Amino acid sequence: MCLTLTTASLMALENSHSLTLDEVKCLVSNCDKVIGEKSGLSRRSKVCIEHRQATKVFLDGSFQRYCQQCNKFHSLEQFEGDNRGCRSKLAKHNQRQRQRRMRKRTSQNKPTGVGTARLHAAASATPSPNRRVQVAASVLI
Numbered sequence: 001m002c003l004t005l006t007t008a009s010l011m012a013l014e015n016s017h018s019l020t021l022d023e024v025k026c027l028v029s030n031c032d033k034v035i036g037e038k039s040g041l042s043r044r045s046k047v048c049i050e051h052r053q054a055t056k057v058f059l060d061g062s063f064q065r066y067c068q069q070c071n072k073f074h075s076l077e078q079f080e081g082d083n084r085g086c087r088s089k090l091a092k093h094n095q096r097q098r099q100r101r102m103r104k105r106t107s108q109n110k111p112t113g114v115g116t117a118r119l120h121a122a123a124s125a126t127p128s129p130n131r132r133v134q135v136a137a138s139v140l141i
Contacts, residue, residue: 028057045071055082069093 024035026048033048042049047066056063056076064073069089078086085093 026051028059041071047073 026033027046028051035042052066067074067086069085074086
């Protein structure tokens with residue numbers, strides 16, 4: 001037997017207080033909290049606010065912590081101190097910051113503005129041996 005539900009019948013089921021199709025409960029065992037937000041982080045991660053903010057939660061047979069960067073639980077060894085982001089995400093963040101600082105430093109050291117093309121061309125051009133003679137001759141005169 002195949003059961004098909006139309007939008008109207010789904011709305012009727014949802015409006016009847018005996019069954020709610022939007023009801024989402026927290027993933028942590030022994031937590032019966034219904035996540036009431038229509039949208040948002042709690043709804044997407046299926047974890048209540050208390051367990052997202054807890055320093056440790058017993059889940060799947062071990063203590064874990066919710067990572068705010070990955071939006072999932074990791075073992076406590078993957079966190080440094082009381083941080084809410086795991087080490088791998090923190091390392092990636094630090095690497096991006098270092099690269100951003102290096103790009104900023106190198107762009108600040110480059111001369112910009114009018115005449116920079118001539119400056120770069122003059123710096124990269126190899127001086128001819130006759131140039132010294134010309135400079136020396138102009139100093140003597």
